[in-house]
Amino acid sequence: MPERIIVVGGGAIGGVAAAQMTNAGHDVTVLDADHRHVASLRDPGLRFEEVDGQVSRRRLRAVADPADLTGHFDFALLTVKSLALRPAVTPLVEAGLVDTYVALGNGLVQDLVRSLVGRDRLIVGLIEWGATNLGPGHLQQTTDAPTVVGELDGSSTERLARLQRILASIAEAKTTATIASQVWTKLLLNSTFSGLGAAGGCLYRDVAADPVGREVALQLWREGYDTARALGMTLGEVFATPADQLVIRDATDHVAAEEALDRLMVRAGPTKASMLQDLQRSRPTEVDVINGGVVEAARNIGREAPLNAEITRIIHEIESGAFQAGPEAFCRLARVSANVGAR
Structure with missing residues (x-):
């Protein structure tokens, strides 16, 4: 039958x-x-x-x-x-x-x-x-x-x-x-660039072209990557770019990570985040299972994900009309990143 x-x-x-x-x-x-x-x-x-x-x-x-x-x-x-x-x-x-x-x-x-x-x-x-x-x-x-x-x-x-x-x-x-690891590999891209694209009101490539947005993207990528690894996930390639190549641990990693980001943008750069499309149509986004999902997963294992938490706040503020999508979102995230680094 x-x-x-x-x-x-x-x-x-x-x-x-x-x-x-x-x-x-x-x-x-x-x-x-x-x-x-x-x-x-x-x-x-x-x-x-x-x-x-x-x-x-x-x-x-x-x-x-x-x-x-x-x-x-x-x-x-x-x-x-x-x-x-x-x-x-x-x-x-x-x-x-x-x-x-x-x-x-x-x-x-x-x-x-x-x-x-x-x-x-x-x-x-x-x-x-x-x-x-x-x-x-x-x-x-x-x-x-x-x-x-x-x-x-x-x-x-x-x-x-x-x-x-x-x-x-x-x-x-x-x-x-390995479906769980593959879900996290895709989530790493979405939580970084869909989140920043929605908050910044721009395409993925525009995030990477903005000096502040670019730096925040690399920091956000590391936060999501470290959360996934702490959960036991093995992350694969994102548009043929190994996920770990965008992770910056110290100053010696920066050039390689920048080059990996440029390679990623060749394929992913023209993307308009689905969350940005929702915001432009005045519809609720899925931020709570994307960036908010990273925050909750981190919390469940005793970790924090402050950049993902801030993106979640920003997008909810945009939904309510309390904040306007644009480059100022990158500056807010940079300030959060600076506070985290100062701890």
């Missing part, structure tokens, strides 16, 4: 995933709270622009209310943002509708999902390909890159192999025994 899949969140990532899986013949249902978007997905169907420029339209099975779901699902792909996870997932858990939940969100969102569904029902994944939401029922896949999934304990399971086969209809799909 073919697997049934529910995609929780029909936005850019979820909608593209649902379209690709449906095109491949999988039994897919989309759950999304936006009634207008759901109506468009049903009829006339999702307008889907692929990476190669091809445009197609695909009618999807979609509902806005969990009460309208029927039957049982083998996998739930969770693509909603962290703030929407609890209200989206709780009805599914309470009704016992899903065997395995797949956390695909940003930051340390898997910790929240685990608290909602239980460790035994959780697989964690990273989506490397990109997509954008062009309007109700209109999505575009912008890049083609792998999806990586793994069991939290690193085991190779039958359900993981099944999930890999399903996800291969979207993009290249890989399994890994």
